[in-house]
Amino acid sequence: MERTAHETKFINEYTRKLLVDWANVCRQNGELPADQFDPESENPYVQHAFKKGWITKRLPRKLTSGGWGTAAAFLKR
Numbered sequence: 001m002e003r004t005a006h007e008t009k010f011i012n013e014y015t016r017k018l019l020v021d022w023a024n025v026c027r028q029n030g031e032l033p034a035d036q037f038d039p040e041s042e043n044p045y046v047q048h049a050f051k052k053g054w055i056t057k058r059l060p061r062k063l064t065s066g067g068w069g070t071a072a073a074f075l076k077r
Helices: 005-029 044-052 065-076
Strands: none
Touching: 005 044, 005 065, 044 065
16 A cells, blocks of 8 residues: 555654653563564565564564663654
8 A cells, every 4th residue: 555755754753752661561571462463464564663673573472672772762852
């Protein structure tokens, strides 16, 4: 699916926002729910996070160090 530059920018920024919630899930549960965080997901935010390398591709799904850093940086804004 082709996306405009503005839509792509929105997906990037909104995914960064979601990373904060996902980091909290990892902190509380130790991992993300594998059924919702699949590299083949049709969710554009999950797809983007995998593309950016913010979520591990291997199970159990967790945030990568880059994902944690991005979530922390978002909170500093």
